[in-house]
Structure formats: C-alpha cells, structure tokens
Amino acid sequence: MDTNTEPGSIVVDGVGLTFTPPRRDPVVALEDVNLTVAPGEFVCVVGASGSGKSTLLRLLDGLLEPTYGTITAGGEEVSGPSPDRAMVFQTDNLMPWSTVIDNVAYGLVLGGMKRSEAREIAATQLERVGLAKSARQYPRQLSGGMRQRVNIARALAVNPQVLLLDEPFAALDAQTREIMSAELLGIWSADQKTVVFITHQIDEAVYLADRVVVLSAHPGTVREIVTVPFDRPRDLSLKRTPEFGRIVDHIWSLIEDEVRGSLGLS
C-alpha cells in the first residue's frame, strides 16, 4: 500500500488559505503549502507569530477549508472533523461540572458508547497519563499540568489515528513543560500515532519531532523542513548536547528576523 494512503498519513498538496473578514482586507494566512506526514511520524511546526501554524492545524482537522489545494488523511480528502483526528488546544476545554473520568469518557459517550464501557477506557487512559487517582475529582481541583494531561487522555480515549496539538504545554511552567513533553514521547512511542505538534519553543520541537516544519510569515509558507537525526528513545539530557544546540540554532536563524519583526524590533 502507498504510505500516503495508509491510515494515519497526511498529505497537504499545494494548499493556500485566505481569510476574507467582512469589511476588512483579505489575509493570506497560508500560501502553497506542501507537506507529507507518514503514519506514526511526529512532526512539529514552528514559526513566528502569524506564520499560519494554527491555521494549518485547523485545516488538518477539517475545521477550516483550504482556499485552494487539497488535504488528505489516510488517503481520503479532509472535509470536516473526524474521529480519526483529535485536537488538543493550549488551554484545556474540560467541562467543569463533570468529573475527570467523565470528561475523558465524554467523546466516547457522544459517539454512542455505553457510559460504563466508556469509563473503563477513560480509566485506562488516565492511568497512562498518571492520573488514575484523580478520576473522581473535578477539573478545578487539578493543577494546570494535570488538566492538560486530562485533555491528552481525552484525545487518546477516542483512539484517533492522528493527534493534532496546538501549543498544548504553553500555559505550563518550564519544568512541568519539560516533563510533559517527555511523557508525551512515552505515550507516542507506545501508540505510534501520527502527531502534528505546534510550538513556539524550538528546543521542544527538536526534542520531540522526527521532522520540524519551519513556517515563514506573511504569507505563511514552508521555509524548510528540518529532519531531526537523534535516535529514540530520547532522554531530556539530549537537550544539553552540542548537536542538539546546532539544530536549534539553525532553526532559530531561519525565523529570527520574523520573530523580531513580529515584536516590532527590526
């Protein structure tokens, strides 16, 4: 079978997206983007603010439609959200009135599964993210890092082929963030799901990814796709090696001018 049509594969073929807000000038968010993601691959997307990272992720999920070009997932054109793909956002969108386990089970119940069965699957996923003991608590009783773990468990519970993560750790402190990214790698290596992960942190991208897609802004286009050569499993100490630093520096050199520009510094 052609890997581009296998479950978990993604093909972005000549895609552009222009927003046309009412009574305002159109915004070309993405222009001529091409990207092929193999089943089970971990791809990170970095780029200056406004380079179209979130737009790209929303296109992959089917929340937005391209202005031109096509996106296929598992060989089928993406025309709307599907249970084959799950999104995780920067801030958790847990239901405050439901317990942790019911939040994780929610997508399954919505899909028609019996509550007791859905809770069993939810319990397994909570165990994987180290939150078995918090199953009966409410989201407000958890720390930010724990809530994001619940969010990830919820995405995993529906057993999607593709996980789409939009800066999932951005609201966390630096230490929690490092530990969460190591945990995410553990989960990913066990499941071998395809992951597309957006981040502003270049070191996070290089630590996590098989390849890092570097977007440049205005309009958003693929500047370079950097292959990360490190073996897996990866330890956090990898971040302190010279080779790791070289790759981070290279990616930073590609986007530094735009990041400075977006801050009004150039």
Ligand SMILES: Nc1ncnc2c1ncn2[C@@H]1O[C@H](COP(=O)(O)OP(=O)(O)OP(=O)(O)O)[C@@H](O)[C@H]1O
């Ligand atoms: N709904 C919308 N209507 C009009 N313009 C939009 C809309 N959503 C995004 N844009 C514009 O499209 C461009 C890309 O936005 P996008 O949010 O994808 O960038 P980003 O790289 O994710 O940015 P950030 O890192 O700041 O989150 C920006 O210029 C943004 O202002």
